[in-house]
Amino acid sequence: MECLRDEKIQHYLEKSLSSVEASRIRDHLIVCKKCQLKYQQYVQMENGLADPVYTEPPAQIVKNVMKRIYVKLPTYSSIFALIAASMVLLVSWIYIYFDFSNNSLIQALKLTSNSTYNWIGQVIKIISNIFSSVYAIFKSINKFFEIIFNVNIGIEIFGFSVLILSMILVYAIYLLLVKRSGKQKI
Amino acid sequence: MLLDDDQVLIEKILDGSKLSFEELMKKYNKKIYNFVIRMVRNDEVAIELTQDFFIKIFSVLHKYNFQYKFSTWAYRICYNLVIDHIRKNQVYVDSLNGDNISQKRLVESKNFISEDGFDNLEKDEVKTYLWKTVDQIPMKYRELILMRYLQELKYDEIAEISGLPVGTVKNRIFKAKELLRKEIEKDGMFA
Incomplete structure (x- = not known):
């Protein structure tokens, strides 16, 4: 029998030959030193290949991918803070625009709250005080501009700015909520 | 349908589990990185391509068909990514031709x-x-x-x-x- 081709030895190693052919090769391997050596080399190689030399991947891979995929989600507290801020601004604008400080209904409510000690009266008082403070701040800013730049912007323009700002905040809240509810888009 | 370990992880990832994706990455990181580095033979490119592979996997995970083995699907994506890179960059890295x-x-x-x-x-x-x-x-x-x-x-x-x-x-x-x-x-x- 002629010496075995490499391919035949590999087939024999993989046990992909018929039993007749496999026994013929086995017989040849017993008598042929050259093919025996080749066979042993393949066995050795097969063992080496089946046990690969791995390089440890850098830790930065997992870290970078996680950072790129999972963008930090906004916290609930930041969303609540924005909601509170936009509410204050929106209501302040209504207060200024409709001149609630001189409104008879508000005056009536204030008077009622002064004379009542229940919690509704207290809430009205607190809200009214907050609005009065915001109103006072607007007035001061207006005065500041008047003194420094000699321009009278007017409380209405401030009120309008507050409205725009509150709209922006509402939109920001909407975006944050969408981001949170969508978790991570796939 | 009975799901294998990878498919269970994928379901969790699709439900928004960050930890499951990290787990999946850690499982395949070594084999993918080693395949890529032995193909492109450049550390920086291998890191970049491995990262690109995981990002790609994440972005197309919703298209994965649970009837097939995840590893085969993932390795095909990896293979295409590497081959594309080699073709685009004209990197011919064969050198075994004689002595x-x-x-x-x-x-x-x-x-x-x-x-x-x-x-x-x-x-x-x-x-x-x-x-x-x-x-x-x-x-x-x-x-x-x-x-x-x-x-x-x-x-x-x-x-x-x-x-x-x-x-x-x-x-x-x-x-x-x-x-x-x-x-x-x-x-x-x-x-």
């Missing part, structure tokens, strides 16, 4: 001597040399050897990933091993 390899000496060899000493050291050297030689064989052989032994894929899976007929895959792997054997024998590196 090139024989001049390369074994630079790194693990200093590992176990109880039966010499034998294991020799075996380890052969293995290290063998894998260094794998890095030098032509790409059409190397990619198949890497899929077969590094990623532990079956012939039919390799055929699916590479788009080659199973017969061609088998023949090329046999040819690759013949090439490796001859190189190692020529350098007298067999134990």
